[in-house]
Amino acid sequence: MTLLLAVLACSGDGVGPDPTSTGDTGVPISWQALPGPCEAPATLPTDPLTAGPRWEDDVIQSDDALVELVELEAHEDLGLFLAAGQTGLLSYDWNVATGELTWLSFFPENGHGRYERIEVLDDGWVAGASRAWHLEIIDLRDPSSPQTAWLIAESGYTGMHHRDGLLYAANQSGDLVTLEMQPGGSTQERDRVSGLGSPWEMVRVGDRLYVADQTLGVVVVDISSAQAPTVVGAVETASGALDLETDGAFLYVAVGAAGIQVFDLADPDQPASVALVETGSPVVSVSQADGLLWGADHEGVLVADIADPTAPVLLGFEDAVYYALHVEAHGDRAWVADWYDIPSFDLARGVESPAVRPSPSRVFLTRADEPATLTLYNGGAADLVLSGGAIDDDRVEVLISGTSAAPGETLLVSLVAGADGSDLDATLCLATNDPGTPLLEVPVGGGSWNTDLSAGGGGLQIGDPAPDFALEDLDGTSWRLSEQLGHPVVLIYFATW
Numbered sequence: 001m002t003l004l005l006a007v008l009a010c011s012g013d014g015v016g017p018d019p020t021s022t023g024d025t026g027v028p029i030s031w032q033a034l035p036g037p038c039e040a041p042a043t044l045p046t047d048p049l050t051a052g053p054r055w056e057d058d059v060i061q062s063d064d065a066l067v068e069l070v071e072l073e074a075h076e077d078l079g080l081f082l083a084a085g086q087t088g089l090l091s092y093d094w095n096v097a098t099g100e101l102t103w104l105s106f107f108p109e110n111g112h113g114r115y116e117r118i119e120v121l122d123d124g125w126v127a128g129a130s131r132a133w134h135l136e137i138i139d140l141r142d143p144s145s146p147q148t149a150w151l152i153a154e155s156g157y158t159g160m161h162h163r164d165g166l167l168y169a170a171n172q173s174g175d176l177v178t179l180e181m182q183p184g185g186s187t188q189e190r191d192r193v194s195g196l197g198s199p200w201e202m203v204r205v206g207d208r209l210y211v212a213d214q215t216l217g218v219v220v221v222d223i224s225s226a227q228a229p230t231v232v233g234a235v236e237t238a239s240g241a242l243d244l245e246t247d248g249a250f251l252y253v254a255v256g257a258a259g260i261q262v263f264d265l266a267d268p269d270q271p272a273s274v275a276l277v278e279t280g281s282p283v284v285s286v287s288q289a290d291g292l293l294w295g296a297d298h299e300g301v302l303v304a305d306i307a308d309p310t311a312p313v314l315l316g317f318e319d320a321v322y323y324a325l326h327v328e329a330h331g332d333r334a335w336v337a338d339w340y341d342i343p344s345f346d347l348a349r350g351v352e353s354p355a356v357r358p359s360p361s362r363v364f365l366t367r368a369d370e371p372a373t374l375t376l377y378n379g380g381a382a383d384l385v386l387s388g389g390a391i392d393d394d395r396v397e398v399l400i401s402g403t404s405a406a407p408g409e410t411l412l413v414s415l416v417a418g419a420d421g422s423d424l425d426a427t428l429c430l431a432t433n434d435p436g437t438p439l440l441e442v443p444v445g446g447g448s449w450n451t452d453l454s455a456g457g458g459g460l461q462i463g464d465p466a467p468d469f470a471l472e473d474l475d476g477t478s479w480r481l482s483e484q485l486g487h488p489v490v491l492i493y494f495a496t497w
Helices: none
Strands: 002-004 049-055 069-075 080-085 088-094 101-107 117-120 125-129 135-139 147-152 157-163 166-171 175-181 187-194 199-205 208-213 217-222 230-235 243-246 250-254 260-264 272-277 285-289 292-296 298-305 313-324 326-330 333-337 342-347 356-359 363-365 372-378 384-391 396-400 410-417 425-432 439-446 470-472 478-480 493-495
Touching: 049 101, 049 313, 069 088, 069 117, 069 326, 069 333, 080 117, 080 333, 088 125, 117 157, 125 157, 125 166, 157 208, 166 199, 187 230, 199 243, 208 243, 208 250, 243 285, 250 285, 285 333, 292 313, 292 326, 292 333, 298 333, 298 342, 313 333, 313 342, 356 439, 363 372, 363 410, 372 384, 372 425, 384 396, 384 410, 396 425, 410 425
Parallel strands: 157 199, 285 326, 363 439
Antiparallel strands: 002 493, 049 342, 069 080, 080 088, 088 101, 117 125, 125 135, 135 147, 157 166, 166 175, 175 187, 199 208, 208 217, 217 230, 243 250, 250 260, 260 272, 285 292, 292 298, 298 313, 326 333, 333 342, 356 372, 372 410, 384 425, 396 410, 425 439, 470 478
16 A cells, blocks of 8 residues: 655744754754855766666556556566566566566466565475465466466555475464475465554564564564564654565664664674664665665665674665665665566765755745745765756745765755745756766645646645535444534545555
8 A cells, every 4th residue: 555645834034044044953943055166076986886787667568557666676686577556476587697587477467466575485386475466476487487386365464574494474353374395386375463563574582583563673582492483572663664675694674764774783682772873865775785784765776885784884876767666686786676577776885976865856935935945865886976056037036055965964945935925837957076966956836736726726826724514434424524613634635555
């Protein structure tokens, strides 16, 4: 399920940015004029992160199948690369040396499957989990012709881990189910223990399973008695745990808007938080290989050096084309489940450059003299330098908090429309020394993201009182906005996939 949450807020009075306002450090900001012109620097550093081979969806889309990739698994021993999503299970022949993928099959053949998680079992069998449908064991011994071997009709399954003929599967009901694999791909349930909240993925170190749980954090499970696991406890994370990886000594946990959290496993039952990598964006997936930590954050892929796991160093970021939901690393390369396609990215070690991350991607000036702020986060390993800029509408004043930002730091850009900006349709151009985006263009508009006049919006702007409306809830009860005065009202728009 994909959720869209809109937050409306009113800014205070005043003209332009407050000259005494402070950043995260509490130090007053000395606003200054934007330097010009907006021209790319004559010389740029080398980009350490570059695009590698990319598998595109032409073959699948020609069969009218909806892809929506959300999980990747690479298996060097088999030379096999797997992807899962709305289409089901996709199999590729994988050239480990070049990174190229050659599509073999998708399962089911009609392209209307659905798996959020996959786990490779022994001898070419694969488990596919769907929260909405079921858990399925797939015979992939012939990757060109996969077949269903066993189906568990219970819905809600998410993360899985396979060990010595046992499949541990987490369920959104809060259970950890232990399944014993039988000849021919069938399974037999051996145990079911409660203690999970909203699990999503799991990894194993020795006799301990670590479950990324959006409600509880990291849940520790003792599997020393393999067919009768026990939940040891949970360790709180900085935000909801969405994914996790391990190198055997440390856990790397994707914790959404908080970034990536690192835990030391010196005490396997009490993982200790030792670092929090603030990435400037919500991280939903992590993968590690050969001293590199990769993350996917919907917008693209980031990479950090974890030679010292207690002090990760961000190295770079590259945008994805569509919607990056999962990352799979191997050596100095990582692949991304980018909704329709599977791009790969290569890291050149020892090369340092800045990486500018703007937020938001589009700026709205809703009222005259009320500022909006654009944040430029440096997700690279070298200083970010803002060398010039311009906006193609002279009604907008642009001020900046500085001209350089160290790795992991930010620059602030303040924009103010001196007159009614409701008809604004401008572009802010910023010149930086980011080799991937030396000229950053940010749309600047008036009003909200989408003002629907036909729905009675009448030119509503952010901060205006909402027009009255009535909606029915899932039980058929009607609720009117005007009757909720004094109470917070949150509207959640969602679509299933």
